Ligand SMILES: [Zn+2]
């Protein structure tokens with residue numbers, strides 16, 4: 302087999318991994334980069350007006366024959382590991398003749414992003430794969446393994462062809478709510494792996510990652526402080542975190558307020574996957590729905606009024622939140638600031654920041670936090686854990702899989718792998734084909 306990592310050998314994000322045999326070509330992930338070549342933040346708005354050819358010339362899109370609508374021989378498949386933009390964000394550029402393989406819930410989450418955010422990455426004709434159910438593309442066999450990550454429905458892959466076996470970790474960790482999946486994998490690993498393509502987002506950080514259960518306990522402690530509203534700023538699609546907040550609310554006897562965007566996410570995941578997640582319904586009486594204006598308008602425009610009416614029985618109004626503030630835990634984000642401004646009683650509440658701290662000093666996030674801390678006298682708490690494996694967990698994967706070689710990917714620290722993992726390291730370069738042997 303041949304391996305050509307078009308992007309991701311020396312940076313976090315923008316994964317784009319081509320695996321091919323003599324007769325079959327497959328791309329694993331087609332992500333948007335998180336950084337520019339000089340490591341500054343990547344912002345696609347700068348390039349929005351450019352054509353595919355111009356984007357290829359500027360090395361924003363990879364120069365990969367068979368991927369784009371104008372190419373003659375389309376590749377055989379694209380396989381998406383999970384619904385984070387740095388793994389699927391460029392899917393809008395690919396030829397719709399190429400079959401796409403993705404998890405069912407991942408596909409739902411991408412559709413949701415298209416409804417509520419300016420992103421418009423349509424996955425044409427998706428095929429759904431299932432964990433530990435091998436499928437075949439040409440002469441390559443792929444076995445997805447559901448893993449633990451901050452994105453819901455994330456997978457690693459065993460890739461077999463021409464007598465060789467690759468394992469692509471995708472993005473993963475072991476300290477989230479699905480951590481047992483990593484133990485299951487390392488206790489019963491696929492045998493004889495020639496190359497382990499392993500993410501190394503956390504390499505360079507020294508601390509151990511807190512388990513998600515610890516997050517839950519820390520939240521309970523804060524929620525139990527009397528006479529305070531608790532506002533949590535977290536990623537809307539970090540489902541593990543929403544579950545932690547929900548469980549902490551139960552424990553501290555609080556009402557969890559989801560705005561209609563989050564309510565729609567949870568209800569859709571339950572509907573699409575049958576997963577037993579908490580969502581606004583008679584089964585979860587302590588979840589209430591706030592009809593935020595922007596998200597409500599998007600739902601009506603994209604899906605029709607009925608979708609909104611479905612949440613009517615669980616509705617909580619702005620005035621009800623204001624009156625019962627000391628019983629309320631609400632998940633927030635900067636776009637809800639306009640609504641928070643109308644709440645008169647919530648001063649001196651708790652603001653729990655539950656995202657990577659690097660986002661804190663930028664744009665609308667900064668304005669939002671400063672408003673709550675300075676104008677409304679909120680108390681700041683940082684309660685968060687990473688979506689990626691810490692060093693001990695990376696070592697667990699290496700020990701479990703016991704590969705002949707490791708290929709660094711999704712990392713700024715590729716040169717550290719050799720010393721950290723004591724295995725032969727194959728350092729490939731972006732866009733340079735490597736023949737597996
Ligand atoms: Zn990633």
Ligand SMILES: [Zn+2]
Nearest residue numbers: 383385452472
């Ligand atoms: Zn990810």
